[in-house]
Amino acid sequence: MMITKQGSGGLFTDPDPDKARLFFRNDKRNARMMKSKIMPLSRAMDWFVRDGDYLAIGGFGSNRTPIAACHEIVRQKRKNLGFLGHTSTHDMQILSAGEVYDRIDISYGVGLEARGLSRCSRSYMESGRVTVTEWTNYSLTARLKAASMGVPFLPARQMLGTDTFERSAAKQATCPFTGMELTLIPALFPDVSVIHVHEADCYGNARFNGIAVSDIELAHASKRLVITAERIVPHCEITRNPDATLIPFYLVDAVCEVPYGAYPGGMPYEYFSDEENLNAWLLAEKTAEGFAEFIQREIFDCKDHNEYIGIHGGIQRMIELRNKELLIEKEVIV
Amino acid sequence: MKHYNDMEMMIVAAAKELENGVTIAVGTGAPCAAAMLAQKTSAPDLIIFFEAGGIHPTLVEMPISVGDSRTFYKASRAGSMGDVMDACARGLVDYTFLGGAQIDMYGNLNSTMIGKDYTKPSVRFPGSGGANDFASLCWRTMVMTIQDKRRFVRKMDFITSPGWLSGHDSRSNSGLPDQTGPHRIITNMAIMDFEPVSRRMRVISLHPGYSVDEVQDNCGFELLRSDSISVTPEPTDHELKVLREDVDPEKYLIGR
Numbered sequence: 001m002m003i004t005k006q007g008s009g010g011l012f013t014d015p016d017p018d019k020a021r022l023f024f025r026n027d028k029r030n031a032r033m034m035k036s037k038i039m040p041l042s043r044a045m046d047w048f049v050r051d052g053d054y055l056a057i058g059g060f061g062s063n064r065t066p067i068a069a070c071h072e073i074v075r076q077k078r079k080n081l082g083f084l085g086h087t088s089t090h091d092m093q094i095l096s097a098g099e100v101y102d103r104i105d106i107s108y109g110v111g112l113e114a115r116g117l118s119r120c121s122r123s124y125m126e127s128g129r130v131t132v133t134e135w136t137n138y139s140l141t142a143r144l145k146a147a148s149m150g151v152p153f154l155p156a157r158q159m160l161g162t163d164t165f166e167r168s169a170a171k172q173a174t175c176p177f178t179g180m181e182l183t184l185i186p187a188l189f190p191d192v193s194v195i196h197v198h199e200a201d202c203y204g205n206a207r208f209n210g211i212a213v214s215d216i217e218l219a220h221a222s223k224r225l226v227i228t229a230e231r232i233v234p235h236c237e238i239t240r241n242p243d244a245t246l247i248p249f250y251l252v253d254a255v256c257e258v259p260y261g262a263y264p265g266g267m268p269y270e271y272f273s274d275e276e277n278l279n280a281w282l283l284a285e286k287t288a289e290g291f292a293e294f295i296q297r298e299i300f301d302c303k304d305h306n307e308y309i310g311i312h313g314g315i316q317r318m319i320e321l322r323n324k325e326l327l328i329e330k331e332v333i334v
Numbered sequence: 335m336k337h338y339n340d341m342e343m344m345i346v347a348a349a350k351e352l353e354n355g356v357t358i359a360v361g362t363g364a365p366c367a368a369a370m371l372a373q374k375t376s377a378p379d380l381i382i383f384f385e386a387g388g389i390h391p392t393l394v395e396m397p398i399s400v401g402d403s404r405t406f407y408k409a410s411r412a413g414s415m416g417d418v419m420d421a422c423a424r425g426l427v428d429y430t431f432l433g434g435a436q437i438d439m440y441g442n443l444n445s446t447m448i449g450k451d452y453t454k455p456s457v458r459f460p461g462s463g464g465a466n467d468f469a470s471l472c473w474r475t476m477v478m479t480i481q482d483k484r485r486f487v488r489k490m491d492f493i494t495s496p497g498w499l500s501g502h503d504s505r506s507n508s509g510l511p512d513q514t515g516p517h518r519i520i521t522n523m524a525i526m527d528f529e530p531v532s533r534r535m536r537v538i539s540l541h542p543g544y545s546v547d548e549v550q551d552n553c554g555f556e557l558l559r560s561d562s563i564s565v566t567p568e569p570t571d572h573e574l575k576v577l578r579e580d581v582d583p584e585k586y587l588i589g590r
Contacts, residue, residue, distance in 0.1 A: 136463070160496070209412075
């Protein structure tokens, strides 16, 4: 294959599948064992997210995203992480507030979609302290897909002719079959990923409802995988309907039960995003001092996600968000 | 005195570009409102794809995120990003509606950064998201944006998503899929297409009350002018009623 162009962006992870194979063979033995992987979130983040690691967060920004895990990573003051900004919105905002990453593969970040831009994420990205490589959403899915297939790259047809390609770490080559120009998208094996699901058993067999985004590819591509779950269910519940298992146990290193773990983001069929909470972040970011106090209160002063839910209205608020998610018009009986 | 505002005009004009039964990939904001309005008026069989995996939902209210649960409410499928993007790559998606911070005369879009030095942006925007993928792989790209000199620029700070690149045959020579490319630009003042040889932006229709000079005055590059510039039909009472009551009752978009 003849390489015709090359993006100038940095490649933060090694796309060599032979190295990944050795890791999966030797360092993932525990994951392949049918033994309980349940542990508190704080321990899972302490054991599996190390300074300097390349981190990926599942879900889609503010949807089925392991927000509790993002808080914990900031609480534990991780440093020098690589970060996969694959439609990262509130997750990126939290990680930017903690300045836990210093390099990013980005397809979408900084913004919170229709809600507006995060000043905190923006100013961190504009500070010159973050090394950035550009991608597109499909390209990052393809990077994870390549890794999950154990191949060093996948060919694709997006990014051609643009600065997005120029600032990526992709290459361009002529197709040996058709003669057309193709983008070659390198495999991405994250050091560690966190995915939030509806249900998992103690071994890590996990299932979720609603859109998958790129979490199936991510689960297979990741060297270490932490599952946070709304509920732990008995193993017999999984075996009763194995069709529903989307992430099998042998990919999973730790299982943490974190009810409302995506809050203030939304969880399909469980609770809608808390727009007041998300808006409070956007407002707090307007001044540096105010934002520092805000982060202290919202993250550092909370021991865990349970306390965080507590300062945001507790169960009563969760019921309101559940009604909103399910479009339940409550009849008020006086 | 017009009985509608610029944003309403833009959304209604965009909705009318969608034939019944076509497939479209959209994001949040005005593009989603246009697709919703089309689905509720002239194109009830419009098939909407959201990049996070929602396929053919019934849009009861405007999604806040292209991955929130409204994007697969009463949908045919709650799939994955791979499902949706693969469908675009295989040629199954007719249209996409996009926006951007900057657009040039060839319909290239910037949603990444403003500034001279990429490593020190004066403003960092979100980046491509799925925009480059849609602009590369859907058959026809349509753009909705405000007519403004700071948006319609001669020189882009960054090309995030491909339009006709540098015009003429440059897009097809780049390797991007055959017969794809920008189709319509819909602003608060006018509708533009692209002249078929040079691939430069060309005014084809003016919204009521706007002149071609006004459009040009709010554009940072020279616009071509179609030989027969038409007048965009005004929004009907029915379209305005659906837009105001069903599509955007909270006035997130049309209140601006």
